[in-house]
Amino acid sequence: MKIKLDNVSFSYNEEKVISNLNLEIESSSITAIIGHNGSGKSTLAKLIVGLLEPKKGTIYLDDQVLNEDSIKIFRNKMGIIFQNPDNQFVGVTVKDDIAFGLENKNIEREEMIQKIHKYLKLVGMEEYIEESPENLSGGQKQRVAIAGALSMECELLILDESTSMLDPLGTKEVGETIKKIKNEDNKTIIIITHDLEEARLADRVIVLNKGKIVKDGTPKEVFSDENILINSGLKTMDSVKIINDLKNVDYKNKKEIEAALWELTFKM
Amino acid sequence: MGINFQNVAFRYSPLGKDVLQDINLEVEENDEFVFILGHTGSGKSTLVQNINALLLPYKGKLNVMDHQVITRYRHPIKLNTKLNKKRYNLNKSKHLFAKSNIPVYSRTLRNIRKHIGLVFQFPEYQLFESTVLKDVMFGPKNFKYSKEECERLAKEALELVDFPKELYDRSPFLLSGGQMRRVAIAGILAINPDVIILDEPTVGLDPKGKDTLMNLLVDIQKKTHKSIIIISHDMNVVARYAKRIIVMKQSRIVYDGEKRRLFEDLDKLHEYNLDLPTVSGLSMELKKKNLINYKHLPLTIEELETVIKGGDIYE
Numbered sequence: 001m002k003i004k005l006d007n008v009s010f011s012y013n014e015e016k017v018i019s020n021l022n023l024e025i026e027s028s029s030i031t032a033i034i035g036h037n038g039s040g041k042s043t044l045a046k047l048i049v050g051l052l053e054p055k056k057g058t059i060y061l062d063d064q065v066l067n068e069d070s071i072k073i074f075r076n077k078m079g080i081i082f083q084n085p086d087n088q089f090v091g092v093t094v095k096d097d098i099a100f101g102l103e104n105k106n107i108e109r110e111e112m113i114q115k116i117h118k119y120l121k122l123v124g125m126e127e128y129i130e131e132s133p134e135n136l137s138g139g140q141k142q143r144v145a146i147a148g149a150l151s152m153e154c155e156l157l158i159l160d161e162s163t164s165m166l167d168p169l170g171t172k173e174v175g176e177t178i179k180k181i182k183n184e185d186n187k188t189i190i191i192i193t194h195d196l197e198e199a200r201l202a203d204r205v206i207v208l209n210k211g212k213i214v215k216d217g218t219p220k221e222v223f224s225d226e227n228i229l230i231n232s233g234l235k236t237m238d239s240v241k242i243i244n245d246l247k248n249v250d251y252k253n254k255k256e257i258e259a260a261l262w263e264l265t266f267k268m
Numbered sequence: 269m270g271i272n273f274q275n276v277a278f279r280y281s282p283l284g285k286d287v288l289q290d291i292n293l294e295v296e297e298n299d300e301f302v303f304i305l306g307h308t309g310s311g312k313s314t315l316v317q318n319i320n321a322l323l324l325p326y327k328g329k330l331n332v333m334d335h336q337v338i339t340r341y342r343h344p345i346k347l348n349t350k351l352n353k354k355r356y357n358l359n360k361s362k363h364l365f366a367k368s369n370i371p372v373y374s375r376t377l378r379n380i381r382k383h384i385g386l387v388f389q390f391p392e393y394q395l396f397e398s399t400v401l402k403d404v405m406f407g408p409k410n411f412k413y414s415k416e417e418c419e420r421l422a423k424e425a426l427e428l429v430d431f432p433k434e435l436y437d438r439s440p441f442l443l444s445g446g447q448m449r450r451v452a453i454a455g456i457l458a459i460n461p462d463v464i465i466l467d468e469p470t471v472g473l474d475p476k477g478k479d480t481l482m483n484l485l486v487d488i489q490k491k492t493h494k495s496i497i498i499i500s501h502d503m504n505v506v507a508r509y510a511k512r513i514i515v516m517k518q519s520r521i522v523y524d525g526e527k528r529r530l531f532e533d534l535d536k537l538h539e540y541n542l543d544l545p546t547v548s549g550l551s552m553e554l555k556k557k558n559l560i561n562y563k564h565l566p567l568t569i570e571e572l573e574t575v576i577k578g579g580d581i582y583e
């Protein structure tokens with residue numbers, strides 16, 4: 001799905017949370033959005049999927065204006081995983097919960113059950129299928145929320161800090177899965193994250209600061225710019241920081257070490 | 269004093285599986301900086317909720333700051349006898365849980381919670397007042413401070429976590445994720461507990477907020493010698509700040525020791541679903557390429573910089 005924001009502004013009350021934002025996202029891409037707490041990342045995500053309406057400006061999905069009418073077409077093509085998975089669960093059991101989304105898509109029972117199993121297995125949660133989401137650990141809740149969103153096989157998938165409570169291997173596995181679906185199924189994926197390693201997975205990184213885009217580029221372009229990141233309440237990758245810290249220091253193999261650090265960080 | 273588990277077991281319902289098994293653990297009251305790591309669902313949050321007696325073990329001995337936490341059932345029940353099923357009405361396990369010993373021993377519980385401050389994994393569970401300021405004042409109010417005093421303590425705590433002043437009167441539910449996390453942490457700091465436990469406190473914080481929080485905790489410990497226990501999946505934070513690491517796997521403690529020994533054992537790390545801190549990964553690659561050499565694996569940026577400059581890391 002193609003996304004375009006044309007001069008979009010939003011506020012919950014007086015203060016502007018999203019401010020004259022212009023942004024285009026191509027289909028079949030992974031975009032990471034990073035930014036300080038309260039910079040407007042989750043708000044932006046909710047605007048794109050039509051949960052909030054811009055106060056000013058227009059949002060286009062696949063070149064069509066997003067409004068009360070068109071949202072009906074798009075709703076089933078978009079999936080969002082919220083920051084807190086508890087805000088998302090509707091079912092009494094894990095199975096019901098995932099089924100709920102699929103029912104909305106009018107998927108047949110047989111296929112539905114097969115999908116539920118497939119995606120729960122993918123996130124390692126098959127044995128919890130009859131469990132109540134309430135009784136899951138933090139990371140298990142996130143895994144189920146991810147399975148639910150993936151099972152919808154949407155054209156646009158937004159993950160709002162949705163791997164933040166997984167163990168390190170779990171986070172890696174989800175990253176791999178997301179790369180796979182982008183490549184195989186031409187999906188548009190937006191990852192909102194504070195985890196630089198996760199942002200590195202993206203084709204493109206956007207930095208939000210107080211509701212405005214202050215940097216937009218490849219991971220390499222964005223993470224080389226340590227100043228803009230620090231000014232936005234963020235940080236760069238460890239490798240880039242080391243190169244910058246030691247810029248004026250002489251040490252053995254300097255050229256080779258610098259080259260190796262770049263390569264190790266941004267090899268894709 | 270401190271926290272002492274002896275062969276403790278816990279389960280959420282009488283017929284459910286053990287979520288904590290054979291837990292033996294001692295944490296001193298002072299100067300400990302412990303990180304608890306482990307696979308999703310391994311029992312970390314359950315363990316810390318046993319420490320502040322939100323959950324009660326059913327077997328073993330648990331002593332928290334000189335208070336004996338009573339186990340939930342008076343006798344270790346044999347679960348599959350017919351009689352016990354009847355006696356404990358095991359089919360309605362939720363009911364049993366609600367009616368268990370909690371009211372009887374509530375004085376002990378209240379005492380424990382005065383000593384142990386726990387920040388939950390999901391900050392929403394902890395927030396409930398109508399404004400941010402009132403929410404943070406709630407804790408101190410319970411300890412009979414005057415209103416002015418409560419307000420002062422609350423504002424101090426909110427400032428420590430860099431929470432924006434202009435949002436003090438906002439409902440805590442109309443905040444961004446990271447802002448909510450900061451309020452939840454401030455709420456515990458304002459009580460000034462003897463031991464501070466934080467369940468994934470850096471989740472949702474931006475990188476600057478993460479550093480601020482961790483430095484704040486280090487600072488608090490330097491000044492007050494309080495012990496601090498943190499559950500975390502962030503290996504970079506763990507590598508930098510941990511004095512002691514506990515790893516849980518399938519309801520048991522499988523590692524309890526210092527950090528370097530853990531991070532230098534790749535097989536173990538993998539078995540525990542953990543990973544190297546970023547810097548250690550880079551270090552190993554650079555060493556493979558014969559660009560640097562070291563005796564001890566660098567765990568932090570400073571350590572790797574030292575090694576790159578030709579120095580050595582000293583313990």
Ligand SMILES: Nc1ncnc2c1ncn2[C@@H]1O[C@H](COP(=O)(O)OP(=O)(O)OP(=O)(O)O)[C@@H](O)[C@H]1O
Nearest residue numbers: 012037038039040041042043442443444445446447
């Ligand atoms: N429902 C709401 N009502 C009023 N203000 C809100 C509401 N939700 C968010 N805000 C405010 O809007 C701003 C942007 O919030 P948003 O949740 O988009 O930030 P974010 O970038 O996702 O932050 P975080 O990294 O902490 O999740 C914040 O200052 C927040 O306090």
Ligand SMILES: Nc1ncnc2c1ncn2[C@@H]1O[C@H](COP(=O)(O)OP(=O)(O)OP(=O)(O)O)[C@@H](O)[C@H]1O
Nearest residue numbers: 135136137138139140280308309310311312313314
């Ligand atoms: N309220 C509950 N009722 C029943 N089972 C529960 C409940 N809460 C947790 N569990 C189960 O207990 C086990 C341990 O959960 P716990 O929340 O302690 O894990 P954790 O190590 O904190 O995991 P995470 O890293 O995902 O937060 C999990 O298998 C979980 O499904």
Ligand SMILES: [Mg+2]
Nearest residue numbers: 041042444445
């Ligand atoms: Mg957010």
Ligand SMILES: [Mg+2]
Nearest residue numbers: 137138313389
């Ligand atoms: Mg947990």
